[in-house]
Amino acid sequence: MIPVLEIGGTHVTAALVDLRDGVVCRVRRPLNAQGDATDILDALRDTAASLPTVPGARWGVALPGPFDYVRGVGLFTGVGKFDALCNVNVRAALLKRLRPRPAGIVFVNDAHAFLTGEWRVGTVRGHRRAAGVTLGTGVGSAFITDGRICENHRGIPPEGRIDLTKIDGLPLEVTVSRRAIIARYGDPAADVRDIAERAREGEAKAHHVLHDTFTRLGAALGPFLVNFGATALAVGGTIARSWDLVSPALLTGLTAGGWAADDAHACENRSQPGAGKIFGEDKTLQARLASSASPPRGLNALRIARADEDAALIGAAHAVTHNHPADQGV
Incomplete structure (x- = not known):
C-alpha cells in the first residue's frame, strides 16, 4: 500500500x-x-x-x-x-x-501524475502518444509517450507546460485560469462554479466568458497536439466538472488549432469522489486493463478524465515505484 x-x-x-x-x-x-x-x-x-x-x-x-x-x-x-x-x-x-x-x-x-494515472487506468489507456490538461486554479499540462512523461520533446511547449506559452502576447494563465475567468466576468463574489450555473441558466455574459476562454485554450493547445502526434487528450481538474460548457468550446478551439477530435460529449463516465476502490470490489486493476476497449479509430479523442482525481493519486503512487x-x- x-x-x-x-x-x-x-x-x-x-x-x-x-x-x-x-x-x-x-x-x-x-x-x-x-x-x-x-x-x-x-x-x-x-x-x-x-x-x-x-x-x-x-x-x-x-x-x-x-x-x-x-x-x-x-x-x-x-x-x-x-x-x-x-x-x-x-x-x-x-x-x-x-x-x-x-x-x-x-x-x-x-x-504529470494526472496523465500517468489516466494512461494506466483512464481515457488515454492504449494510446501511444497522448496529452492531458488540468483546469483548476491554473492550467497544468503533460505529454506522454508509451507511458513515459515527455518534458523536452520536439513540438511541445517548454517542459511540456502549456502555462509557459502566451495568448495574444500575454501569459496563457492571464486568459485561462480561475482568477482570469472571475476577473473577466467582473463579479468577485462569483466563483467559476457560479458563473457556470449562470451560463446554464441562459445568462449571455457568463456563457460568453466561458466559451471564449476555453476556445482560446483549445486554439493554443491544438498545434502542440498536432506536432506531438497525440491521438488523445484527457481533461481533468475542478473546472472540468462543468464539462457541458467546457467541451464544446475546447473542441471548437482544438479544431481551429488543427487537431480534429471526435464528439467530446461521447465520453467515459468519471469516477466519483469517495472512499473505496474506484474499480469495484470484483475486479483488480489488471483485469480492468485487460478488458479495456481499443483506442478509437479515425478522429482524435477528446475526453473528460475517467479517473479524475484518482488519476493523480495513482500517478503519484506510480512515481514512488x-x-x-x-x-x-x-
Whole structure:
C-alpha cells in the first residue's frame, strides 16, 4: 500500500493506493494556498494523519509547479498560490511532520501524475502518444509517450507546460485560469462554479466568458497536439466538472488549432469522489486493463478524465515505484 498526497490550490487529498486495485481510501480537505508556510505544512500533516499508518513507507506527493521535484524545494513566486513555500524545503518539513517517519518522499508534478494515472487506468489507456490538461486554479499540462512523461520533446511547449506559452502576447494563465475567468466576468463574489450555473441558466455574459476562454485554450493547445502526434487528450481538474460548457468550446478551439477530435460529449463516465476502490470490489486493476476497449479509430479523442482525481493519486503512487531510490529523499 502506497501513501500519497495530492496538493491543489484549494485542497489537499491523502490516500492509500494499491497499484493493482486502485485507490483504497481517501481523505480530502480544504487548503489555503495563500496561508503561511507553517499553516500549509501543518494542514498537509493533519490530512496525512487521517490515513491508516503504513510504517516504513515511501510517500508520493503530487503538487503543481514551479517546484524543484528532485530536491523537494518550492520555487513558487508570482503564481498566486503557495508563495509562502518559496525556497522552503518541503521534503525536510514533511519528513519532520509525518508520523511514522517516511522512508522517503517522491515529488511529482500534479499534471504529470494526472496523465500517468489516466494512461494506466483512464481515457488515454492504449494510446501511444497522448496529452492531458488540468483546469483548476491554473492550467497544468503533460505529454506522454508509451507511458513515459515527455518534458523536452520536439513540438511541445517548454517542459511540456502549456502555462509557459502566451495568448495574444500575454501569459496563457492571464486568459485561462480561475482568477482570469472571475476577473473577466467582473463579479468577485462569483466563483467559476457560479458563473457556470449562470451560463446554464441562459445568462449571455457568463456563457460568453466561458466559451471564449476555453476556445482560446483549445486554439493554443491544438498545434502542440498536432506536432506531438497525440491521438488523445484527457481533461481533468475542478473546472472540468462543468464539462457541458467546457467541451464544446475546447473542441471548437482544438479544431481551429488543427487537431480534429471526435464528439467530446461521447465520453467515459468519471469516477466519483469517495472512499473505496474506484474499480469495484470484483475486479483488480489488471483485469480492468485487460478488458479495456481499443483506442478509437479515425478522429482524435477528446475526453473528460475517467479517473479524475484518482488519476493523480495513482500517478503519484506510480512515481514512488518507478523513481530511483536516490531521488526519493531520506
